[in-house]
Amino acid sequence: MSEPAAGHGNGNGRREVTVTDVAAAAKVSKATAARALGDYGAVSEAVRDRVQAAAEQLGYRPNALARTMSTGRSNTLGIVVGDIENPFFAQATRGAADVANAAGFDLILSNSDEEAETEQKAIGVQLAKRVDGLLVAPASSVDTANLRTIIDAGRPLVLFDRAVPELEVDTVTADNRRGAEQLTRLLTGNGHRRIAFISTIRHSDGYRRGDTLGSSSVADRVQGFVETLEGAGVPDPAAFVHLNAREEGVEQLARRLLEDEDHGITAVVASDSLIALGVFRAARALGLSIPGDLSLVAFDDADWTGVTTPAVTVIAQPIHEIGAEAARLLIRRIGGDGAPPVTHVLEQHLIERESVARPARG
Amino acid sequence: MSEPAAGHGNGNGRREVTVTDVAAAAKVSKATAARALGDYGAVSEAVRDRVQAAAEQLGYRPNALARTMSTGRSNTLGIVVGDIENPFFAQATRGAADVANAAGFDLILSNSDEEAETEQKAIGVQLAKRVDGLLVAPASSVDTANLRTIIDAGRPLVLFDRAVPELEVDTVTADNRRGAEQLTRLLTGNGHRRIAFISTIRHSDGYRRGDTLGSSSVADRVQGFVETLEGAGVPDPAAFVHLNAREEGVEQLARRLLEDEDHGITAVVASDSLIALGVFRAARALGLSIPGDLSLVAFDDADWTGVTTPAVTVIAQPIHEIGAEAARLLIRRIGGDGAPPVTHVLEQHLIERESVARPARG
């Protein structure tokens, strides 16, 4: 005979110990037991001790779901990132998790794969689980439908890494425009004029000035890049912007760019560390020396960038802090802060290493 | 006047749309509406359409928590890893997430920081949230108290990366013993005799043969290392095992080892890619060339290991698959599979690159 599963529910064999059980054991009412256990209301010390002893003895574990049902608060944040394997998101998630835990919140994680549809599904799940608020690095800075469902559900939302200008929500980003400017200026300052900017962001066609990009952070980088080149008197800087690199493969694209005399590229700005890796591989395959034949700079101070030959000059972003600050803002909103939305733009900083030199030719 | 919050609960202003609302709008009973919405039981097509239209119209979102309350199933897995920033865990988590999602489960993520106490807290939270089962890379392979609370709670548990022999639970690991053997044999085959093994695992004192280590995977690596050295006739191989590297700092420890004539180290086996990075830095700081002055091999085919000069010879683990397989096993258990626990040991494979040569001296 199997245990008579109390009522329905509880797929699992063993019945869970509930407040009712504890109350009975401690010979108090359910309400009193709950008060003692949940640490609210007023309970005499004697009773509290008795209840807690009983709870301990029975192995009572509060059911957070039931608690959420009555209080409406889950003490849980949702976070949706492009891909947790991407070191950027891993770090940001960690930053958020640390702040969340410190404030008594847990985290439900979802990957969007930078795909609107997957993102929507993820948001749906989080909402269904009644998270108290959401942290999201939106797959698109222009398509706002997904994010609106969060707002419509009345849940606080904070964006990180990418802004969505059209939405009035708290946002934490880094100053990518200025970062790109620093990187590019370093290159032009060394005499480079034909500099490629490479990103994996999806884009329908060749980039043209003024095109709207799916990610505001990449858009800002491109802007900083283009403007700096322009300031240096380089004609048609937009032609040096190469997007969609995932489609062809970063290494492949880089090879094509570097091989081809037409391009005459002497330096590249990699929009993240994975791209830098691809460029590194391409240069190596082509027998090009860095920085002799090619200068390379990149976004994100990935741990390995200091250990290659040459070490890579990068813009470091305060990634942890981006996640942490986003979580702080979210928790504040959950706490009921009704102030108008804020946008925090964190500073990036340049780490000069060995991958930049004056171009051999030109 | 603020909205009259229906009953208690629901911290948020707006009242959520419930089945009851939808039922009323569609002019059917709550039960029928629920059946149509939840896609169970039998509902006539006409009614189903009507209900779904009403739901759509009202913006109904199911409350997964309430559903869990009645069914006892949350369709959620918990995963607790050492640190999501560690690429190993990020990849394994992604593998698990993919399998979980495909099967309709979500993931709650916690970091243990490899700390028993933090791990315990994380497990407590997951249990309170009534996850259907847990995936854990245990902070300790010997202290089983934390894991037992999961088993006592009657929740399925599967271990990954690290085994806990004392516990009868499904486990997925890689064949670290053999991996270490391959790496070490490659070194001894090249004539190395004084090879250091470096790990950050905590250990009270200097390593001695037969010591129990906190992580079974490191323990297995050490075993493979020591036995291979022994087989090659190296006296006192245990003396070449250096643990606790985090305390001193990997780079610092490596420097000390490489500088000191007493050690006369000609090669090192790094227990993970972060350690390899530290060794790389140390060698560089000391002006030692790899592989001329020092051979280096490591666990984990981190993306950058192919791009350093020289590229690093590594043992690649099927990290994704470790997470994915663990999730599969867990889901099977949740499904009620009562078969005796299994242990899956996945194969690692050697990727030879350029960081190994015969030692200059010796």
Place this chain on the structure above:
DNA sequence: CTGAAAGCGCTAACAT
């Protein structure tokens, strides 16, 4: 300070 009772949103018997 303690107890009784209602309710959170949903599902599952049990009718009809």
Place this chain on the structure above:
DNA sequence: ATGTTAGCGCTTTCAG
């Protein structure tokens, strides 16, 4: 096929 009712475990009035 549909409706009625009870119940999941907890919190929260409301009385006493």
